[in-house]
Every structure is written in C-alpha cells, then in structure tokens.
Amino acid sequence: MIRSQILVAIVLLSSALAQNPGYKYIRIGSSTDVTTKTTAGYALMGGGDDLDDAFKFLCEKSGGGDFLVLRAAGDDDYNDYINKLCKVNSVATLIIPDRDSAADPKVADIIRHAEAVFIAGGDQAHYINWWTATPVQDALNDHIAAGKPIGGTSAGLAVMGQYIYSAQGDAPDDDDLASSQTMANPYIPRVTVRRDFLKINLLQNTLTDTHFAKRDRMGRSLTFVARIMKDGWSPGPREIAVDEKSAVLVERNGKARVTGSGKGAYFISVRGGPKVCRENTPLSFRDITVYRAPMGSAFDLRDWRGKGGVSYSLSVVEGKIQSTQAGGQVY
DSSP states (O other): OHHHHHHHHHHHHHHHHHHSOSSEEEEEEOSSOOOOOOOOEEEEEOSSSOOHHHHHHHHHHHTSOEEEEEESSSOSHHHHHHHHHOOOSEEEEEEOOSHHHHTOHHHHHHHHTOSEEEEOSSOHHHHHHHHTTSHHHHHHHHHHHTTOOEEEETHHHHTTSSEEEOOTTOOTTOOOOOHHHHHHOTTSTTOOEEEOSSOOGGGTTEEEEOSTTTTTOHHHHHHHHHHHHHTTSOSSOEEEEEOTTEEEEEETTSEEEEEESSOOEEEEEESSOOSBOOTTSOOBEEEEEEEEEOTTOEEETTTTEEESSEEEEEEEETTEEEESSGGGOOO
C-alpha cells in the first residue's frame, strides 16, 4: 500500500514538472494582444542607469502595442518601469534560462506577438549559448524583418551587431576582460568573437560594445576588430561602442542621435588591417578612425558621418594605444 502511494506521488510530481515550463512569462496591462502599426528603430544602450528616452523611443515605434523584455535570468522589474513610462497595451518579461526553454514553441509565439522587444543586460554568453539556432533566434529575426523596433542594453546591446564579443571564454568568477590582456595577446582563449545572431541591416559589418569609456574597453574592442580582419571575416569592419548612461537611437533610415548623461558613443572605422595580430605577440594596428559623439550629437550610419562630435585617430603599437587627441587621450 505504501509503495503504491509512493508510486502515485512520483507520477503526480513528474506530471507537474512536465507541465511547468522552464521559462517564465510575467505580464501586466491588457491580457489580450493587439496588432499595431510599428516602425523600425534600434535603441543601442550602453548599460548602467536605464534611460527614459530610449524606452520611450521603443514605445513610440511600437505604436502602443505589446512591449516585451527578454532575459536569460533575473526578474520582471522592468515591467512597472516601462508601464509607468509609456502608453502601451501591455508590458511583459520573458525569462528564457536554457536551450530547452528556447526550443518551446510557446516562447517563440510570445516573441512574435510583441510589437517592441528589449534585450536586457546580464551575460551575453547565455544569449549565444542558449538562444542561437533555436526558435528564439528565428523569432527575433522575424521581428526585425517585420519592421518592428528592438533595443538592448549591456549584454543585450552586445548581441545586436553582426559581430559579437560573446564572453563564452569567461569563467563565472573571472574579472572583466581587460584591454591590456587582449592587446598583449589577441589570441588568448577569452577573446571569443561570434557573428550573425541578429540580422539588423544597419548593423551588418558592425561590432557593438558597451560600458565603453567607463570600463576602458577601447583596447579590447580594437583587438576584436583586428581579429575580425585577421580571421578573414571582413576587410573593413566598423564598431559602435556606447558608454554607460548613454544610448544611440537609430531610425530606420540610419540617422541616429545620442542621448544620456554618459560620455556618449564612439563610431570606429579602419583603413587597413592590423600590422601584427598573432598569438603570444602584442597587437600592432594603425590608421583607426574614431568619431566621438557626445549627448545631443547625431550620426548617419549609412554615410558613416557625424555632426556635433569630434574625430581623431588611434594606433596600437606593440600593445599600447597612441592617440592624436591632446594629451594622448584615448576617449
């Protein structure tokens, strides 16, 4: 008798676990989806404090539809913030913590019904490891192809460009990958660059980086660019690097404006490949053009020209950055 009761309990528990998905979906506002007229737009947020302007931008582009926050971990703290800031039909957070969850067709269906998507910060290795080659990746690219707005902050921005520093070589307790480490040896295992997670036309051939000046990431970003060239992915990649408390808000025609109280954004291009980029040897890389765009400035991604900012040049010589700015300032 006791054995039978135990077997019944095991069956009931297994059934309950089978019915309980690994993902979490928390929604406020209307429980009924709407379909609105959307406009493409891209909110590139550098991390740190969230910027009202960036979320309002996404909300407006959504046409007041259903706003979806994507995460691999965390909670639904964005829901109340966005709901108070914007007039939208609903705000929801979808937490997708593993590949099994990402394979659930209900998850992709939730993404496809959203008019605006925002990818939160966290660890971009989780997004690449758990969402690549799953219905989540397909649904996100369908969202973009449909002309719907999308944005990301920190790790969320890191995966928006065609080229991505994936952080897949980082251990959970590793310190932030430092510029000095990467320029000393561009082929250390932690230099993990991936491509083609999202297909945003305006961000093709582009690396996106975050927390830029605040965490002194110029050197490591230039290393990533050098690797992209050396490994044969592109003869002339570009980069959009956004500082903390800053955002680049991009219209569908490629015209962008910089907002926020941080140091703004850095639009980086190159005129030739690295002179030296090999294992166990310091990086040498010349003729790098940087356009520093502070708050209130503008930049055209199609023409790759800015207004209201400052242009200067950088070189990396034997693992050290040299700048044409006064005092050799890198940023």
